[in-house]
Amino acid sequence: MTQIHIQQGSATPIGLVAAWGRFPILVAEVLKRNGYRVCCLAIKYHADPVLRDICDDFHWLGMARLGEATRWFRKHGVKQATMAGKFHKVFLYRPWLWPRFIPDWTTVKAFWPHFIAHKGDRKDDTLLGVLTDAFARKGVIFQPATDFVPNLLVPPGTVAGKPPTRVQQTDIEFGWNVAKEMGRLDIGQSVCVKERAVLAVEAIEGTDLCIERAGQLCPQGGFVVVKVAKPQQDMRFDVPTVGVGTLRTMVAAGARVLAIEGGRTILLDDIKFRAFARKYRLSILALPDRTNSSAAA
Secondary structure, X not given: OOOOOOOOOOOOEEEEEEOEOOXXXXXXXXXXXXXXXXXXXXXXXXXXXXXXXXXXXXXXXXXOOHHHHHHHHHHOOOOEEEEEOEOOHHHHHOOOHHHHHOOOHHHHHHHHHHHOOOOOOXXXXXXXXXXXXXXXXXXXXXXXXXXXXXXXXXXXXXEEOOOOOHHHHHHHHHHXXXXXXXXXXXXXXXXXXXXXXXXXXOOOOOHHHHHHHHHHHOOOOOOEEEEOOOOOOOOOOOOOEEOHHHHHHHHHHOOOEEEEEOOOOEEOOHHHHHHHHHHOOOEEEEEOOOOOOHHHO
């Protein structure tokens, strides 16, 4: 991946592909404060309309309009871009997908092996790699959003609450290796564990629905949620992200502990997050990579 250094305050145009959630908003606000001109492509049915008021240039974009996206960035002088927010992959399996999104020719050519010819897989890393490669061929290089907002990466340590019990610590260590293996296979990044039994594994549905399912299967609650980066994590996209919404889902489902990976997980709305965790007596830990922990064997 080509690395490009951007001088702060240079008024350089930065492209932002904005999907679902708070993260794109925070990225746009930081870019503006640092003096960049923010050119935002907001994904329809995903991005928050408030981005229109933050960014210098704004354009709604259908998920299957790759050619339109590259032309718009080039028109606005964008050579460096970043991606922020979650893409709801479940859209890919809804009826009448292509007539609804009307793919342009650039999209058809780029994704033909994965959606038409069925010769390629549809893993997150694969599809997002196809996307960024298509932009690169048009002279637009994607950089990790965390290069612009590194303070959103939570450092290792206790984030909130009391230390986990011995049983919870065992579940964390057990769940860590399970989550890392799921990440290695590019299936998901979160697991829910109770007494070293895996209650739920995240796949296409996302972390919140994974936690909800664990709560349905374990109504007594008290389980542990582990969310990690993939061993092969590309920091340009799909970086693990947690926020107050994650904690609300945990409380509703009965989860008591959240273990995340320090230095490789985005923490949104830090002050509100910690206050919410304290209010509901949740234990939140950011741990260094424990992939080789013998206790999880």
